[in-house]
Amino acid sequence: QVQLVESGGGLVQAGGSLRLSCAASGRTFRTYAMGWFRQAPGKEREFVAAISWIGASTYYADSVKGRFTISTSNAKSTLYLQMNSLKPEDTAVYYCAARRGAVRAAPGEYDYWGQGTQVTVSA
Numbered sequence: 001q002v003q004l005v006e007s008g009g010g011l012v013q014a015g016g017s018l019r020l021s022c023a024a025s026g027r028t029f030r031t032y033a034m035g036w037f038r039q040a041p042g043k044e045r046e047f048v049a050a051i052s053w054i055g056a057s058t059y060y061a062d063s064v065k066g067r068f069t070i071s072t073s074n075a076k077s078t079l080y081l082q083m084n085s086l087k088p089e090d091t092a093v094y095y096c097a098a099r100r101g102a103v104r105a106a107p108g109e110y111d112y113w114g115q116g117t118q119v120t121v122s123a
Contacts, residue, residue, distance in 0.1 A: 002026040002112040004096050009117030016086050016121070022079040022096030022114055029053045033103040034079045035110060036070060038092035038119075047105040048094070049081060059103055064090075086121045093118050 008020040020036070035050035049070040050059045058070055069082040079096050094117050097110035104110070 002098060004098060004112055004114035006094065006096050006114040006117040009094060009119045011120045011122065012086055013122050014086060014088055017082070017084045018086065018119060020081040020083065020094055020096075020117060020119075022081075024077045024079060024096075024098065027098075029077065029098065030074075032098050032100055034070075034072065035097045035099075035103070035105075036079075036081045036094060037097060037107055037110075038090075038094045039116075040092040043092075045095070045107045047107070050103040050105065051079070052103055057103055059105065061105075083119070086119075088121045088123045091119060091121050 003025045005023045012018055030053050032053045036048040037045050038048050039045040047061050048064055049068055051070045053072055067085045071080045096114045098112040099110045
């Protein structure tokens with residue numbers, strides 16, 4: 001059974017940085033795509049970034065391009081999201097997700113989800 005466990009969220013001032021981690025277990029993930037999504041109160045869950053597990057392809061939402069970096073560590077079976085130059089509008093619960101096959105941006109295309117980690121950016 002696939003398990004995804006996020007960590008690294010917290011409270012940070014605008015302009016600061018955080019690194020989120022997602023520990024993955026229960027599968028060999030080399031043929032999987034991994035994604036980060038976020039959901040702010042009263043809003044729908046939205047795509048942030050995605051990567052093929054072997055790291056050949058990365059994709060970003062326009063709102064985070066140039067500020068966030070998605071990466072994987074095969075040795076640690078961990079997905080990361082480095083977030084720099086954070087803005088108050090980045091405040092949300094951040095989720096990691098996994099799906100077999102190619103990278104997708106739609107939340108409905110992902111089969112497995114973590115429990116989420118809260119990121120709060122103060123002005």
